[in-house]
Amino acid sequence: MTDKRAVVMLSGGLDSATALAIAKSQGYDCHTISFDYGQRHRAELEAAAKLSKALSASSHKVITIDLQTIGGSALTDTDIDVPEQHQEGIPVTYVPARNTVFLSIALGWAEVLQADAIFLGVNAVDYSGYPDCRPEYIKAFETMANLATKRGVEGDRLYIYAPLMHMTKAEIIQAGIQLGIDYSQTISCYQADASGRACGQCDSCRFRKEGFEQAGVSDPTHYQI
């Protein structure tokens, strides 16, 4: 058993599954956390629970939080359509402060577990225009986190790791394959159907598809058509 403990944010998608496999490969005892926030793509939550087991996490927690009450995103507000063409600038699928809210809850759990690190699967290369996926954001969150908590006050640093930050989708897929991930278990689509099949059209589907092509790996994704 290892002494190093990490909370890993696991959405059920390709990136966070890879972040979990990387944390494990670095010797962390991993505890996964997922969020039920009224997202359209709820099949992700089932995928996350399965991936947590398949990748040998020590525990898995699902936190319910009502972000629909706030609104403002195509991912939680059913009055806003998910676009099927790439848009310039910050996309309508951006959920206001989502990574900040999720990281904050992960921070609370990390404090209870006395964890050394939080891992998350954001990356800046294919980041799709979300401000809270940039390295300077992650660094600022880490600084804040160490001022916010008992652990920080007592002098033990908590680290926020985003190991995929500078990897392309193809590099992420290659790393995950090396670590034994079965990517058919992951769901990236913004509007997957109830059985978790992908639309093949949204930004997230297109990035993923290109990633498998560029990685030279056959795409195991279950598509609706």
Add this chain to the structure above:
Amino acid sequence: MTDKRAVVMLSGGLDSATALAIAKSQGYDCHTISFDYGQRHRAELEAAAKLSKALSASSHKVITIDLQTIGGSALTDTDIDVPEQHQEGIPVTYVPARNTVFLSIALGWAEVLQADAIFLGVNAVDYSGYPDCRPEYIKAFETMANLATKRGVEGDRLYIYAPLMHMTKAEIIQAGIQLGIDYSQTISCYQADASGRACGQCDSCRFRKEGFEQAGVSDPTHYQI
């Protein structure tokens, strides 16, 4: 009607009610937010809704978030008793990362409302040992928030104001009385009963009681005994 808009975090307690009155007095159009997080003192939530109306906020939102799943505090975990004597160090009533989680959700709402500021009622003088009530923490959160959001990326700064930060409880009460707050509507107790009556024994009750004494204002709190 004013152009300046603020999200104000309103717990139903004395401090946050005063922060709201101060934001109003500075000309902000105020939108209040409260959190239903499995706290023992649920009468606070009813007090918050009433205070929001009494102090003329433009809207009030209650966000449900399950912090009990994380545990680790006497305020959310019924297996941990609320102490009736003051303890040294960080108290068991500390909820891991609570201010960070609440500020993050307020940040999401501020982004949807295109607000200029978030107000919260923390203060460092009577802060009772919570790490996330210190000025350096608030500053670090503000820096992170401006990197996290669409508004920050587009160059409009969001401010996090903690106007009570360096005030004593007596000064807070004096300021609030000047601004017309009826403090009998506020609940500070960690273990208020269902009708909102205070225990008179916990840290929060003791700070409040001393505050009224030092302010030379008669204490309007409804006590259980």
